[in-house]
Amino acid sequence: MISKSLFALVLSGMGLSSALAINKQIESGNLTVALIRAPPVNVPYPPPSSDWYGQMHDINATVDFGVKLIQRAALSGADFVAFPELWFPGYIDADPGPTDFLDNYFDQTITVNDTNWNKLVSAARKHSVWLEFGFAQHIKDNVFMGQALIDSKGDVIQVRQKLRPSGAERNIFSDGTIDQLLVHKTPFGRLGMLECWEHMHPTMTFAMHAQYENIHIAAFPWAPDLDVDSGVTRSEVSLAAARFYAITGSSHVFMPAVGTAAVFAPNGTLVASIQASEDPYETPILYHSINTTSFISSNQTYDTTEYSWAALQQVDRAYPAYIPKIANNSFIQHRQNSITEMRKFGPIV
Template sequence: MSLIHLAAIQAAPVFFDKAASTEKACHWIAEAGKQGADIAAFGETWLPGYPFFIEAPLSDLWWEANALYLEQAVRLDGPELAQIARAARQAGCDVVIGIAELDPATEGSIYASLVFISRDGEILGRHRKIKPTHHERSVWSDGDAEGLQVYPREYGRLSGLNCWEHNIMLPGFSLICQGTQIHVAAWPGREPETAPSDPVWSRQLLLSRAFASQAGAYVIAPAGLRLTEHVPERFRPLSAFEHTGQSAIIDPRGEIIAGPAEGETILMARADLNEVRKAKAACDPAGHYSRPDLFELKLKGERVYPPGPR
């Protein structure tokens, strides 16, 4: 396949309700399939939602929200992902979705994970966010390197990272070394213009575009949507800001070809793998445009750059 159709799904989940959020995700996957999507991607921890309460002062209500968030976290082998996998198969498109993944051993810890699901309804793998950002560390655990891999698909090589993982260079470079061609940059969503200036939220498009240019890959940058009206009324005092989405799709030169999006929508763009090949021919940072005599990268103790035997 040379021409493929990319979809960024921008919608609000049903906060603190993983069953209802799963139903809503399946609806959007079906809609993306009807529009001919080959890949449909959701934002960071879309299921069952980004922990909006993390920047609020500690209180009894804060701890209640945190406990409820833990209760609503999703297991990889749970019914929610099985339902989404069925929806992917019915829609005939691959799905990449951010989840709050429950630790299956302790059921007391959560990871910010990206789950990759094939159009055949198979879970290809998951990537746990290596280091939660700032206040996220009060809710999410540190991830691992198991999911830092590129998935060969019939249309190309697929990868993904969460949010500010794009601001630490080695995870992205490890995916570039594996030849990523279509990448999902999952974000919680952009704060509105009136929010206090904060570098954590101001680089969503900047970092997504930079990765596209560096990798010579298409980037689907789905972002979360969370307005005050989406938060259960009891917990609105904990919601310090809103997420307004601003999803985008970016070509291998780093140019925005769809978006930024407003409101609940499916952002669609057509990708041409010939454009990927052109970009990589100009600059392959793990190949001809590199210095393997100067640098080496190991992932979990195994060398991924330069390629070949030790």
């Protein structure tokens, strides 16, 4: 883990000028994406380390660090900067019951249009880069696994919430809504984004593939080195999900994650990667460029292929007749977790 003082040294070593504003446009036919892989401030490293040494999440310091990384990426020629899931202020594994650690996490969330949100949007505008970032989003009495897409002018293209938080995440984060599964027309092609295990669920991937993505951001929270056994969260599982998504969607998939980051071509080939064991403070960013001249920018869909409406009807017709077509009590219902209740009683199991 790195302390705030050491983070200051890391940032000062970047050789960045805070007064430098960049006004550039994406080169015709070329897109350079910067995948952030350094950890947020105070978050233990390497994953899946849980040695906090008395530290807690720090949203203000993490946003300032994130802004510096955006600047560094822009100075290195990036057109698009992608952060991991929940990078602001970092991922959380909470113990049962109310704790100071959990209370602090709720205090480190971001509300759209608050000071930290505006810092990130301003950084995209100042450095003329598109920006995707994962954040703990505070809305009224709930916290969501938010994911934002900002264009190079600082305009908000989309703010979505993870449709169905996975595993123990469901004990803290509330569910998003299915209408947020969108692909967007951009100057460099059709782009969409999902978070972590959303890439495992056909209810989420089918709708995205049907909208004909050229580029997909597959944001994962963290990924250790290969062969590090962390159960279903091991890197082999995350990389398999990103690779399979690239193949089934015929899209370029960029996977930012704290530690191991990767890029897959539409045929599933791993074209760029870096493992967690490589120093994240010397190499905090993985860069990869693609040629976009053949991409389709219109509102095209898979009208006649495996992700068409006709294919969806086939799924319905192929559903086994002996299994009831009802949403009974075993179906995972939409869930909203109250921050007020969690402050009193801890994560809601």
